[in-house]
Amino acid sequence: MVRGKTEMRRIENATSRQVTFSKRRSGLLKKAFELSVLCDAEVGLIVFSPRGKLYEFSSASMQKTIERYKLHVEDNSNNTAAAEHDIQQRKQEATSMAKKIELLESSKRKLMGENLPSCSIEELHELENQLERSIRNIRGRKNYLLEEHISKLKEQERILLEENAALRQQLGEPLLNASASKEAGSSDDTNEHTDVETDLYIGWPDRVTSKCMLQS
CATH class of the missing domain: 3.40.1810.10 (Transcription factor, MADS-box)
Structure with missing residues (x-):
């Protein structure tokens, strides 16, 4: 059944x-x-x-079991309370961060020239000062980069000039040796030419010939 x-x-x-x-x-x-x-x-x-x-x-032991149970319940309660506190703290942080982001977005739009009709004279004056400070910082950074670039170019120029001078020195020694050899050859030719008879005789050819034969 x-x-x-x-x-x-x-x-x-x-x-x-x-x-x-x-x-x-x-x-x-x-x-x-x-x-x-x-x-x-x-x-x-x-x-x-x-x-x-x-x-x-x-x-x-029933008493030990009950005490263990109480400790477990207290731990869970503490953990739950701590978790709730942490959640509340996270929510507050998120709310504060959202407000900061909203303020930054509003400031950014104003710096870009948007939503200006809602600004007072003091706010516009502060925006103008911020823009001027930003421009000075930008120009300072640009000048620094330009000076650094110029310094690098000057250093490269100095290295190239040193290399050019070294190459000129290396190429100058063979040229000097060649010039010295050419001058030595020219002096030998000059000495040879000094041994040649250069006297000039005027008269009939037979007389010049007979005189040369008598001298020899």
């Missing part, structure tokens, strides 16, 4: 309710014992009957 499903509601008959309590209490205590033995779990079970009678089971 199939057992029907018991409806989960209070049993109105007092006798049936007491019988059911006794049966299920015993089964509950048995299950608690089996759980502590099979799974090596610390189990504490407290049951009060409708008449106020206490039934309990503890795999260890």
